[in-house]
Amino acid sequence: MTAVNPATAAPSRVQTPLKRFVVEFLDSRVAVLGLVVLVLIVSSALFAPWIAPQDPYDLSKLDIMNGMLSPGSADMDGNLFWLGSDEQGRDLLSAILYGLRTSLLVGFSSTTVALAIGLMVGMIAAYAGGSLDAAIMRLVDIQLSFPAILIALILLAVLGKGVDKVIIALTAIQWAYYARTVRSAALVERRKEYVEAAQCLALPRQRIVLRHLLPNCLPPLIVVATVQVAHAITLEATLSFLGVGVPVTEPSLGMLIASGFDYMLSGEFWVSLFPGLALLVTIVSINLVGDQMRDVLNPRLQH
């Protein structure tokens, strides 16, 4: 008798985890809709330089004489401004597409880096235990006791403006969430038999951590990460709205909302409204996808 791998030995109608995940994910129509919208948003942001009518970051292409055009109006040369323009003559549709790029870039990259850092720190804490664990977790506690926006504001005041700096600031405030999540997941997993078995086999420590513990801690992390992407995007918008995020000549969604904010009462609503809608739709679609992933990946909800 050879050792039988339970996965291959199981009857063929039981699917692989990935397949099951896909099938269960598709159960929810709302989540699928969210996914479709999200894919649309991500791809239009990715291809912004090719589909946007104007490069909103190239100041030599802007003309203040085209400032505050209402949605659907055209300039002297017949260029149409679908969603109107801001006071600098920036085409809002283009500015939104480029702004989405910034938002998504900041959201995803800060989440990824924070996830990596948090994962590492959390794993070390959980596996090492003792005083190192206590020290790391107290640091996490301290960090989490400050409002995220406050830490980000202080960091950006020190670092200055720029997309890279926003990513650094958002990474710095997010890693703690992951560290805490990973640690609690890893603590549970650590006491399970397969880890004990691995330890009995005298496998090297990093192998146990990386090959055995880590994959089993991932599902809760993925859920946290999806929610955090949306959170990071909102934070970036907030920071830009407050004027500490990106430079004013390269507006992100938050900054567009802020610059239109002064005109809201004057009846020139579009500068704030459309970027606001874009932000809203992005966040909602990410959250819809994230919610469904949580339901699917949650072992307690699995049948």
Next chain:
Amino acid sequence: MKQQLSVLAGILAAVLLGGQASAAELRIGTAAEPSALDPHYHNLTPNNTVRRHIFESLLDQDAKQRLIPALAESWRTIDDRTWEFKLRKGVKFHDGTEFTAQDFVYTVCRIPNVANSPSSFTLYTKGIDSIEVSDPHTLIIRTAAPYPLLPIELTTFGIISAKAAGGEKVTFDKAGCKADSWPSTQAFNDGTLAIGTGPFKLVEYRKGERIVLDRNPDYWGAKPEWDKVTFRPITSEGPRVAALLAGDVDLVDEPPLQDLERLRKDPKVSVVETLSNRIIYLALDQAEKTPTIKGTDGKNPLRDIRVRQAMSMAIDREAIVKRIMNNTAEPAAQLLAPGLFGTNPDLKFSYDAKKAKELLAEAGYPNGFELTIGTPNDRYINDEKIAQAVAQMYSRIGIKTQVDAATVNVFFSRRNKGEFSVYLGGWSAATGEASSPLKSLVATRIKEKGFGPTNYTGYSNPKLDDLITKALATVDDKEREKLLAEAMKVAVDDVALVPLHYEVTSWAMRKGLSYEPRADQYTLAYAVRSAK
């Protein structure tokens, strides 16, 4: 039902009457807030505005910047260099002590001794050579050279109480007065030394929130209508207008330009406006090394006059005025609105992007360079938007321009540290004539002479300095005006800085109030009246 209605009417009447009873309170929403309550800390319009309520000066200016007596009742020249000021008798400080000539002496002594002053008033005290107190209510002021601007300059700084600050023994010395210690700016901010002779007393100062003033019952002059005045800084434009429309404040300064049309039509609001004495300009750093220019191998291109000319010519001032300022400004060719004393009617601005590009190429920058413009984003009307529009126009001639916008306090401290190669600034001519911007912005910085306190560009032209010095020493008005106009031409021909436009200042208030618009942009609560 009827009963209910009458109850309702009663409540309504009570609310309305309640509103009437507190009508002696005036709430003002301001676009910018003072950086300190110390009257000598920072020569900045919001500071000077609040200062005028608490501290008075020897002389004052009316809404059109004509001289009027204040703490000095009358003044005359004894000879070219000697002035006599008769001080008002029976004027009391807020703490009940009497105002005397010593308070003036102490004030002049203290002005150069304010620690870390970002923009000092020494500009206005340097002309004074000696002060003689012939009796407690008579001052004899001598100047080293004939100094016709003395009375106007005496309107710019507020007089503090020598007694409260422990300076009763301090005597004036041109080389520097002697005192054990000088009052700190903090002592004014926390109210301990906020003791003046003005029509209002300080009650509360909360930075970022409000400044509350109470009427000074012992005020010597015309009693203001308001028992209580609250200044609330509401730096965002939309909320400021909303606060006015909602009745949270009675009057706002700098109503947003995009709302002016609507406000004028609103039956519950009235709007007043006037061309101000403020110039909005770009300062061009002309030091050897400059921080925010890249792509020039470490050289500072702004030292080349052709580059500066190009940078002036590249700006379409009319477009800025039309689109960004909603026509509530005048394009500028010099440092003070033409028509005012000492301006030069021959100076014109030109817009020629093609020629600007050629000039850049001639100067050795055919591909331009990279530049970051610093700007405050809550100080001048639409400041950040103007800077962005300028960035646009510069980008079109090949200067890749970024805008670094910061809130007013951060901006000023960074500017003072020389962190910007080009920054957007504003200068309000407190004296209402051309020597003010010339002396402050483009004269070579010489602390002893009070020249160039706001010249952060390192620009220096001996010919210009000579003209200004000569003008300031010329008593004959015609001759002085000619010299100033000539100096203005030198500064503009040199592109010492790039004038953009003169602000038109407006105020919006609820119907029933009236305010005479002031060229100096001050919002003075005691000049706000309710129409009866």
